Amino acid sequence: MTAPVVLVAEDDADILDLVELRLRQEGYDVITARDGQEALRLAGERRPALALLDVQMPRVNGYDVTRRLRADAATRGMVILILTASVRDTELARAFEAGADDFLRKPFSPSELAARVRAALESEARL
Amino acid sequence: MRRESADNQARTAILIGVAGLVISVLLILAYSGYLTGALLRPIARVAGGARRLAGGDLSARIDERGPAEMGELARTFNVMATSLEEHRDQLESQNAELEASQGELEHAVEQLAEEKRQVEVLHRFGARLQEHAELEPLAAAALDDLCELARCEVGALYARGRDERTREGATLLASHGVRSERLAPRLDPGDGPAGRAMQQRTTVVLGYGEAGLRVPAYGDDVPVRAELHVPLIQSDRHVGVVSLGRIRDEPFGEDETATIVYLASQAAIALSNARALQVARHQARINRAVLDTANEAFLAMNDKIQVTAWNPAAERLFGWSGTEAIRQPVTELIVPVEDRDNVRAELELFLRTGESRLVGRRIEVTGVRRDGSEVPVEMTVSPLNLDGRWVFNAFVRDITARRRSQLHLRVQNAVARAMAEAATAEEALPRMLAALGEGLGFAGGQYWSADADGHRLWLDAWWSASGVEAGERGESTTNDDDSAATQAWRSGEVLWVEDPAVVAVPVISGTTTLGVLELTSAEPRIRDDQLVQMMVYLSQQIGQYLERKASEREAEILKDQFFALVSHELRTPLTSIIGYLELVLEDDEALTDHHRRFLGVVDRNARRLLRLVGDLLFVAHVEAGRLALEVGEVDLRTLTTEAIEAARPRAEAKDLVLEAVTQDVPLMAGDRDRLAQVLDNLISNAVKFTPEDGSVTVRLVTRDDEALLEVRDTGVGIPEAEQDRLFERFYRASTATERAIPGVGLGLTIAKAIVEAHGGTLDFDSVEGAGTTFRVRLPLNPPPTGAPESEQVRGGVSL
Numbered sequence: 001m002t003a004p005v006v007l008v009a010e011d012d013a014d015i016l017d018l019v020e021l022r023l024r025q026e027g028y029d030v031i032t033a034r035d036g037q038e039a040l041r042l043a044g045e046r047r048p049a050l051a052l053l054d055v056q057m058p059r060v061n062g063y064d065v066t067r068r069l070r071a072d073a074a075t076r077g078m079v080i081l082i083l084t085a086s087v088r089d090t091e092l093a094r095a096f097e098a099g100a101d102d103f104l105r106k107p108f109s110p111s112e113l114a115a116r117v118r119a120a121l122e123s124e125a126r127l
Numbered sequence: 128m129r130r131e132s133a134d135n136q137a138r139t140a141i142l143i144g145v146a147g148l149v150i151s152v153l154l155i156l157a158y159s160g161y162l163t164g165a166l167l168r169p170i171a172r173v174a175g176g177a178r179r180l181a182g183g184d185l186s187a188r189i190d191e192r193g194p195a196e197m198g199e200l201a202r203t204f205n206v207m208a209t210s211l212e213e214h215r216d217q218l219e220s221q222n223a224e225l226e227a228s229q230g231e232l233e234h235a236v237e238q239l240a241e242e243k244r245q246v247e248v249l250h251r252f253g254a255r256l257q258e259h260a261e262l263e264p265l266a267a268a269a270l271d272d273l274c275e276l277a278r279c280e281v282g283a284l285y286a287r288g289r290d291e292r293t294r295e296g297a298t299l300l301a302s303h304g305v306r307s308e309r310l311a312p313r314l315d316p317g318d319g320p321a322g323r324a325m326q327q328r329t330t331v332v333l334g335y336g337e338a339g340l341r342v343p344a345y346g347d348d349v350p351v352r353a354e355l356h357v358p359l360i361q362s363d364r365h366v367g368v369v370s371l372g373r374i375r376d377e378p379f380g381e382d383e384t385a386t387i388v389y390l391a392s393q394a395a396i397a398l399s400n401a402r403a404l405q406v407a408r409h410q411a412r413i414n415r416a417v418l419d420t421a422n423e424a425f426l427a428m429n430d431k432i433q434v435t436a437w438n439p440a441a442e443r444l445f446g447w448s449g450t451e452a453i454r455q456p457v458t459e460l461i462v463p464v465e466d467r468d469n470v471r472a473e474l475e476l477f478l479r480t481g482e483s484r485l486v487g488r489r490i491e492v493t494g495v496r497r498d499g500s501e502v503p504v505e506m507t508v509s510p511l512n513l514d515g516r517w518v519f520n521a522f523v524r525d526i527t528a529r530r531r532s533q534l535h536l537r538v539q540n541a542v543a544r545a546m547a548e549a550a551t552a553e554e555a556l557p558r559m560l561a562a563l564g565e566g567l568g569f570a571g572g573q574y575w576s577a578d579a580d581g582h583r584l585w586l587d588a589w590w591s592a593s594g595v596e597a598g599e600r601g602e603s604t605t606n607d608d609d610s611a612a613t614q615a616w617r618s619g620e621v622l623w624v625e626d627p628a629v630v631a632v633p634v635i636s637g638t639t640t641l642g643v644l645e646l647t648s649a650e651p652r653i654r655d656d657q658l659v660q661m662m663v664y665l666s667q668q669i670g671q672y673l674e675r676k677a678s679e680r681e682a683e684i685l686k687d688q689f690f691a692l693v694s695h696e697l698r699t700p701l702t703s704i705i706g707y708l709e710l711v712l713e714d715d716e717a718l719t720d721h722h723r724r725f726l727g728v729v730d731r732n733a734r735r736l737l738r739l740v741g742d743l744l745f746v747a748h749v750e751a752g753r754l755a756l757e758v759g760e761v762d763l764r765t766l767t768t769e770a771i772e773a774a775r776p777r778a779e780a781k782d783l784v785l786e787a788v789t790q791d792v793p794l795m796a797g798d799r800d801r802l803a804q805v806l807d808n809l810i811s812n813a814v815k816f817t818p819e820d821g822s823v824t825v826r827l828v829t830r831d832d833e834a835l836l837e838v839r840d841t842g843v844g845i846p847e848a849e850q851d852r853l854f855e856r857f858y859r860a861s862t863a864t865e866r867a868i869p870g871v872g873l874g875l876t877i878a879k880a881i882v883e884a885h886g887g888t889l890d891f892d893s894v895e896g897a898g899t900t901f902r903v904r905l906p907l908n909p910p911p912t913g914a915p916e917s918e919q920v921r922g923g924v925s926l
Contacts, residue, residue: 014703021710056695085698086691107702107737110709 009039036060446497538566556588628652
């Protein structure tokens with residue numbers, strides 16, 4: 001069984017590295033993008049099982065990436081987690097409206113992130 | 128005459144008596160010729176006696192000796208002579224009496240004539256006094272007459288002022304025989320002989336040499352030789368003084384003086400009456416002048432409700448002239464038809480009982496003008512009983528303007544209230560329109576706002592009395608329309624269309640026309656400048672309000688952006704710090720204990736920074752009214768125990784006694800995390816602010832329907848002067864800053880906001896240096912606050 005492909009899109013390089021590092025430890029095949037456009041391209045090419053999208057990214061933000069992934073039949077089924085630095089409830093509501101499955105607030109514990117990714121993929125697998 | 132005849136009669140009687148005697152003597156002599164001898168001598172004696180008698184010597188007597196017949200004759204002769212003598216004495220005495228009574232009679236006649244003359248003088252004086260009613264002519268006439276009657280060449284009359292009881296001086300009213308300029312215009316009590324007469328109320332008489340006045344008479348100044356100063360007193364009231372002077376040398380006699388004093392008292396009465404009349408006339412003139420020029424309408428009526436007085440202001444107010452109004456029933460003139468019976472009944476009630484709700488106090492009623500229009504008036508009807516008959520005086524004030532300004536004030540207040548109470552301009556505008564429309568009697572109102580590029584007006588808000596839509600939001604004017612709103616907007620002036628009524632008022636802030644406020648009615652309405660003025664004023668207020676709201680909204684957006692930025696820009700690096708720390712700490716083998724401890728410090732401070740960011744955002748949310756609770760079941764006791772345990776390591780590090788006295792508390796609805804935040808804050812504060820070896824006691828009990836949580840410490844306390852400000856954000860007590868106890872002053876602000884969002888209260892007692900007790904009261908079944916509940920409901924529906 002090949003490792004599931006996980007796309008991480010985050011414009012902050014340090015956080016991107018942190019997430020990549022932690023998820024590789026968990027055994028995922030991690031692909032990374034520095035902006036929304038790149039994320040969309042990679043998602044189209046590699047069809048990851050899960051995308052971890054930061055909200056505030058250059059060019060295309062996390063919500064729009066989510067919307068476009070959901071709009072495309074090829075990527076509609078992937079699990080999408082939103083990463084946000086905002087604590088506002090309206091932001092969370094927007095995440096769900098755009099079609100995200102879950103969200104995670106910054107700052108997060110890398111272990112918690114790993115646990116959430118695992119849980120999301122497992123529940124997705126059960127369906 | 129009578130005396131003469133009496134003389135003649137006496138004389139005749141004597142002559143007759145004497146003739147008889149002579150005849151008798153002749154007979155006796157003839158007889159004696161016959162009787163010679165012894166008879167001759169006695170007869171000769173009788174004859175001698177008779178001659179003496181005849182010669183008028185009635186005392187003649189004769190020797191009665193002689194023969195019996197002769198003796199008898201002599202005696203008879205003597206008796207006769209004696210009788211004759213007595214008779215004559217009697218007559219003479221009668222005559223003397225007659226002469227005496229004649230003198231008395233003549234004296235009485237003289238006296239009568241004198242009295243008659245005096246009565247005539249007095250009468251004429253009295254009549255002269257009555258000829259004059261005015262004070263000054265009367266004084267002149269009285270003085271002239273007095274001078275004439277007292278035969279004085281000069282005179283002066285001084286009268287005192289209105290109040291005779293005061294000690295004020297008198298002024299010169301009249302002069303006689305001397306130019307008034309030569310006399311003092313005023314006379315003070317005690318000033319000269321006249322002043323003395325006035326002050327002492329006595330007549331002062333000065334004789335020759337004492338008088339000082341020199342007056343021009345006979346072509347040269349001559350001294351007055353005698354003066355008489357008589358005080359003018361009328362029944363104890365001091366009217367003045369009259370001074371009379373004689374140039375010729377003739378002192379004032381006593382009788383004369385008495386007469387003059389009497390005449391002066393008559394003059395005093397007349398002068399006093401004249402002055403009373405003058406005062407009354409003055410008063411009446413003043414009253415009339417006041418009433419004539421009064422701005423307030425004045426009218427009087429008699430007990431038949433007929434108008435007896437009607438001033439010019441009443442003419443102006445009601446349109447009826449004085450001549451038209453006088454003697455008309457007041458009800459017919461100014462009382463609306465429907466009120467007339469009532470007014471008549473009330474006045475009749477007053478005449479019967481002395482009481483009426485229309486009389487004696489200020490009332491606001493509706494009056495009617497000559498042209499039939501109505502006018503709100505305020506009036507006071509004052510009853511006055513004049514010699515048994517009632518008259519009613521009434522001041523009537525037109526209160527149209529007052530009513531209008533009251534109305535305008537009410538409307539302004541209502542608009543101000545709408546601004547104050549509404550959270551947003553969108554909410555306030557329809558309420559303001561309603562306040563204006565309802566208050567001012569319009570059927571509808573719109574607010575049109577100008578778009579940014581100044582091309583069109585967009586309908587922002589509307590109100591209608593009937594509830595029927597007066598427009599649709601989003602409707603706009605067109606470039607070329609000539610609606611009232613557009614015209615008012617383009618001109619910047621109020622536009623008033625009278626029929627049907629449209630009032631369009633530009634809403635201006637500074638130099639920008641923000642929009643147009645429009646009030647409409649299906650009825651015609653004449654332009655009301657006062658209303659226009661008020662609307663202009665109000666539109667400025669509204670303009671400022673809208674501008675303020677717009678900038679508030681802008682500030683709100685900026686603040687939001689700022690917090691979003693802060694949130695993002697702080698949380699992003701913290702994400703790396705905390706995340707990498709976790710990765711490093713997970714790698715047990717690579718770390719020494721030193722490293723582990725150092726990294727622990729980094730982690731603790733990173734989290735402290737994170738908490739601070741969280742607190743700032745929380746306060747921002749509370750201030751924006753966006754504190755949302757995630758309501759669930761909360762066990763306060765568990766929460767309290769957890770908070771105590773979390774604080775215990777810090778308490779033990781300071782050797783504090785951390786005690787908990789907790790009861791089971793029923794489950795309550797609340798936000799668990801937020802309440803935990805409150806408990807953490809209060810307990811960790813208590814630990815933070817209590818010096819070593821102190822104690823912190825936490826008590827949780829149920830009281831009635833609420834949970835009471837107390838956190839008591841023996842800490843530094845809060846100075847009394849600072850206690851009021853403790854819950855202000857970023858406020859830190861001096862006892863905290865002086866001891867460099869860390870914190871930013873947000874914890875209590877947040878705790879209070881959370882407790883209040885749960886319907887509870889947070890307060891404290893503190894004594895500086897002795898400790899502080901914070902008290903949280905939470906209702907045990909609090910209705911969840913509006914926002915979270917409605918969100919839950921909405922969520923429930925959408926899911």
